[in-house]
Amino acid sequence: MKPTFTDEQRAMVGTVRELTQGKFIDRGLKWMDGTFPWDNMKELAEIGVLGMSVPEEYGGLGLPVMDTALVLEEIAKGCYVTAMAVLGEVGVQCRVISTYAPDSIKEAILPGVVTGENILAVCMTEPHAGTDVANYKTNTRVKGDRVVVNGVKTLISRAPEAAMFVVFTRVNDVPGHEGIGCVLIPGGTEGLSVTGNYHTMGGEYLHEVRFENVELPRENLVIDDNGMKKLLNAFNTQRCLNPSISLGLAEGAFDAALAFAQERTAFGRAIGDFQGMRWKLADMYKDIEAGRGLLYRACASANPFPDPFLAATAKIFNNEMALRVTSEAVQIHGGYGFTDEYLVSRHYRGVRYGTLGGGTSETLRDLIGKRLMRDGDMGDGILSRVLDEA
Known part of the structure; x- marks a missing residue:
């Protein structure tokens, strides 16, 4: 199935491509020491990219998941660190705020997301639990019209820059999945501290964030009733945006490898003229196109969040x-590919994140397998399911 794109989608991707190819690739090495890519973020804010997930009434573009994935794919072709920084503004944390937060919080934070002034951080992983959300220990206790948060989150992106932390939390010590909710904590709130710093092989830093008797208005607890289901629905968006970065990194690396194979010579011939190299390029192209089809299909299913089955499938395939x-x-x-100066080296390291964040490949394989076993009969087969969705 050939996807159909609007003139607006083509225009946005074209504008982002000009920035990525003209500036971001050349700056890529600059961010490998963990420096936050403020220069790139400012330029992306100016063309509306950081407001893609923000509703129009708060100054954003209110674009669907497909548009956001296309733009992240294009940015990732040139710079993993910038793509991850943008993911923080258009991903699950922004969609939780825009979908579930009260108007007062939306008005306070979302216009600044559009301009690049307000950076968002999502806090899920804990020192003892990542995918195992049911065993989170961070707890938010409701006390009248106030809430008090205590706990520790780790491996958190953009923590020093964050104006708002979107924190997955237990509520009133209720155990298991039933007790999971979400609280919004402004950066600089008393009792919130950013401690451990972990430099990643992809270039950016991850951090530990502590909450010690952090007191907030009750309205900051934006999800408590049926919280786990709501959070997982929102998180299916992340399972499309994460693989869009993987797809873009693969495309950027492929483009660079193709150009190198055409220009580099050995034994009097371009190395791309040797069968072994041609077969590598053919397999790379084949895999990229297969991944693109899976991802775009998952993105197209969003209403407003993507189908979890399709999103998990697209994520596993594109990450790997x-x-x-x-x-x-x-x-x-x-x-040359082993040196920092070459884009393929940076992409190779950055892409390693994909299978770890947003749900590991192992977890998602189990999710898919459970659904297949639960649903049992696929009707008239997988093709009939595809035709029914179209």
């Missing part, structure tokens, strides 16, 4: 495909 493609791109570059 990108590992293969970027590894082959490094191989095609030979020794």
Whole structure:
């Protein structure tokens, strides 16, 4: 099935491509020491990218998941660190705020997201629990018209820059999935501290965030009733946006490898003229196109959140495909591919994040397998399911 894109989608992607190819690739090495890419974020804010997930009434574009994925894919072709920074503004944390927060909080935070002034951080992983949400220990206790938060989150992106933390939390010590909710904590709130710093192989820093008797208005607890289901619905968006970055990294690495294979010579011939290299490039292209089809189908299912089955499938495939493609791109570059100065080296390291964040491949395989076993009969087969969705 060939996707159909609007003139507006083509225009936005074209504008982002100009920035990525003209500026972001050249700046890519600059951010590998953990420096936050403020320069790139400012330029993306100016063309509306940071407001893609913000409703129009708060100054954003209110675009669907497909548009957001296309733009992240394009940014990732040139710079993993910038793509991850943008994910923080258009991903699950922004959609939780825009979907579930009261108007007062939306008015206070979302216009600044559009301009790039307000950076968002989502806090899920804890020192003892990542995917195992039911065992989170961070707790928010309701006390009349106030709430008090205590706990620790770790491996958190953008914590030092964050104006708002979107925190997955237990509510009133209720155990298991039933007790999970979400609280919004403004940066600088008394009792909130950013402690541990972990520099990643992708370039950016991750952090530990502590909450010690953080007191907030009751309205900041934006999800408590049926919280787990609401949060997982919102998180299915992340399972489309994460693989869009993987897809973009694979494409960027492929483009660089193809150009290198055409220009680099060995034994009097372009290395791309050797069968072994041609087959590598063919497999890389094949895998990228297969991943694109799965991802775009998952994005198109969003109403307003993507189908969890399709999103999980697209995420697993694109995350793992990108590992293969970027590894082959490094191989095609030979020794040059092992150096920081070459884009394929940076993409190879950045793409390793994909299978770890937003639900591990192991967890998502189990989710898909459980659904297949639960639903049992696929009707008249998988093709009939695809035709019914179209």
